[in-house]
Each structure stands twice: as C-alpha cells, then as structure tokens.
Amino acid sequence: MRCLVCYFSPTGNTYKKCKEIIDVLKNQNHDVNMINATKREIRVKNNIENVIYDVLIVAFPVYSQRVPNVFAEYLKKIEINCRKAIIISTYGSVTSGNALAQAARILKCKGIFTYGAIAIPTEHSYKSVFKIKISPYSYSDELRKFINDAILNIYNSKTVSLKSKFVISMFLNQQLISNITLKLPKVNIKKCVRCKKCIFSCPMDAIDRNLNITTDKCIRCAACVIVCEYGARECIIKNSISRKIISKSIHGNKKLVIFT
Template identity: 30%
Template sequence: MKIQSLKLVCFSPTGTTKAIIQGIARGINHNTVELIDITKPAARKHPLQTSENELLVVAVPVYMGRVPGLLIEWLHEIKARNTPAVCIVVYGNRVYDDALLELKDILTKRGCIPMACAAYIGEHSFSSSETPIAEARPDASDLNHAELFGRKIMEKLLSVSSVDHISNLNIPGNYPYRGDSKLWSVDFIAISNECTQCGICAQGCPVGAIDSENSHLIDPEKCITCCACIKNCPQNARTMKTGPVKDAAMRLNKLYKERKEPIFFFSDIESG
C-alpha cells in the first residue's frame, strides 16, 4: 500500500514530543510531509481532515496518565476516512497509564485505522537541575529507536494492498481509564528580578496563560503546569515555588530514577 502523504500532528510545549515524531518521520522517509503542530492555541482552531491515501501520526505528551484534556475537543473533531494511523505518547519516565489506549480509541472513533502505537520517554515537565527526571531525553538512543520504528511502519504499510488488511490493534490498558485528565490549578512559578519582559514565555505558552504585556501575570486556571515558560526563559528567571508542584518533582526524582525504554506495538497485518 502506497501513501500519498504523511501528516504529523504533535502537541509539544517543551519540544520532547516534537523531537520523537520528527525521528519517526525520518524513518518513514516520505517525500511529502506536513507537520501540524497544535501546541499554540491558534493552531487548535483548525480541524483536521485526512483520507485513506495518507498516513497520520499523532503524538501527545502524557498528563496525569491521560491524553491532555485540552486536546480532547480538537482530537474529537478529526475527520478521517479509513486513514492508517500511528499513535504516540511521550511520558516523563513514570508510567503512561492508559494514555496510549485512550489516544488509539479516540482516533479509531474518528475514522482512523491504527496500525501501530508507541510510548516514548521525554524529560519530565517538572525536571530541573535540582530535581532531574529523565533529563535530556529523548536522547540519541531514543531518537534512533524512533527512526527504526518509522522504518518498521513503512515496511508494514508496503506489505499490504489496503487498510482492509490491517487488523485490530491491542493496547494494554483499562476501562474506565486510569488517571485524571483534570490538571492542577496552582500558583507555582516564581519570577526573579532577572526577568526582562522579553515575552518569550507568553509567546510559547500553549494555553495563553501568561499576560503578553506583563509576564509576571499568570492565570492559574489556564495553566497546565507544562513548565515550558520555565524551560524556555533565556534569563532563567522563572523557577518553581515551594509547594505541591515542587513536592511532586522531588518525589518523581526520587522514585523514578531507573531508566525506562520506549515500547511499540503493531497490529497483525495480513499480506495482501
């Protein structure tokens, strides 16, 4: 089965998920590639349509063991027509819980035919020099794995004549899904005098929680604790306050030091 184009969809506030999906795309190695980065609010205003002649790869980070709640509406508006699809989740070395199963279920309901799924590890949003959690991941080994996964995807596609030969893909998980897609609403960011009001944090915020005129003003009701503003600040002027988020970072640093490796799943594909 040949595909006319490759569509990559990612939500990646700190760049880890985007790095993984780009690694997979290198392995697939298709001439026609469209990257749809839905990190910024404006990008999530445009619904996605796909056909059976395209391959759709969707990658999202794991939040509280689930697909991020703010993406659910956009994902449920996808209009696909027997589109072969690949589901990717990226988690911070703890567990991915039922996020991969949830993403697969969503895409199936929208008209996709999931043929492969994978869970990768990225540096945790709460990771810092004080409390490193999966620091600097995805690393070279992860990206090599992603590229290999991409090559395997293409081999599988070329081995079938149509999506009719792609059987159901079984992903481990539970119903109802574990975890809670509802995020914390908490004031956890400290801003030092090093802040120059450059606006980079406001521009990069995936939910528009930071005032573009005064970056000291943060709406905790909108904030998704992705920590992109902390990681992207060129002056290192933003840090975590003492409180529940920092406490969580300390627990994760202590409990999840052992390196976890990526895992992938393929559907049973009949030759045809």
C-alpha cells in the same frame, strides 16, 4: 504515501521525536505535512483538512498517564480525510499509563484505525522544577524500526490492538509522581528582563502582556519555566511528596512501550 503528522509538544520532547520520524519517512520518499497543535491559534481554527492522507501520525506527551485533555479535545474535533493512524507518545520516564490506548479509542470513534503505537521515555517536563539531572538517552534505532514496522502493517492492512496489553502502573511511587502538578509559575521580578519569551511559549495563551497567568487556562505544562533563560519563572509542586520519593522515581522507568 502521503502522511500527516499532527503533534502537541509544549516543552519540545515530542517534537524532537516527530522530527526523527519525519526524517525516516522523507528518506523513503513519503510526502509529509505537519500540524503543530501546540499553538492555541491552530487548535481553535476550523480544523478541516481537505487533502486525502494515507496515514495520520498523532504525537503527544503523556500527562497524568493520559492524553493531555486539550489535545484529546482537538483530536475529537479535527476532520481529517484518513483512515489509518500511527500513535506516538513521549513520557517523562515515570509511566506512560493508558495514554496510547486512550488515543486509539478517540481515533477509532472517528473511523481511524491504529497500525502501530509507541510510548518513548524522555526527560520529564518538570526536570528543572525537580532539579534532577539525568544522562541523555536516545532510542533512534528502535524508533526507526518501529516506524518501518508500522508502515509495513499499513501495507499489509494489519491493525494493532492496544486494549489487551495497555500499561497500568502498579507502583505507588509511579502513581504519585505521574499525578504531580505545579502551582502557578510566578515571575520573580528581580530576575525577569521582560523578554516575553514565556508569553509566546504558552500553548494556552494563558500569560498576558503583564506576564500574569490566567489560572483557569494554565495546564501546568512548564513550557514558560523551561523557556525562561533567566530562571525568572519560578514554580513549586503542589503535592506534598518527599524529595526522596521524587528523586527515586523520576526518570526511573526508561522502557519503550511498542505495539506493532
């Protein structure tokens, strides 16, 4: 099969999962192309794919229980010659909310139907802000099984319905943590060595040559904070939530959500 993987991954978790999936597909002799929609220059291009694909794999992180706005807008406008999709999301082990069902709806409006969807718990993009360490966990076997089941669904023309059982988080702590946002990440001049890595890491081109951030462009993804090896991009959370609630709830939900 000819597969197109289209992903958005400011802090790299989603990209890592895409790589695992691509390895599985390549081992089965499927052709795989990739679009890295993390970079703004890719998203603003004339997004027309002339090749005919058998399956489109879309992958993104969950932001406030939804598809990140910037990626949702990109999905709406991209023109892809493909009718079948598999949806992958990663979430910071708080809650995956309604993101998979939302992505499936966007694709359906374009005549692309979903044959499998998964939300994978990972580390939270704000882990360095919260200063909370977690022991690593991986779901490689489950991910491999999921992708094989989804491919089988495509061969058997069996779409999945995400409407009936999408995840609504019932817990107040999950609601609070998933809606947490950062203040604009400032530069600590004393620590900064002007390596400019933060500029290149930004998916929104929001950081100028003088390392200042345009407030309206910033989506608070924390890529610039994580990439800075000198701890010079400092940021704090906007919401007034107690440390106790954060440390209790962050990384508190490591459930895979699978639709096959």
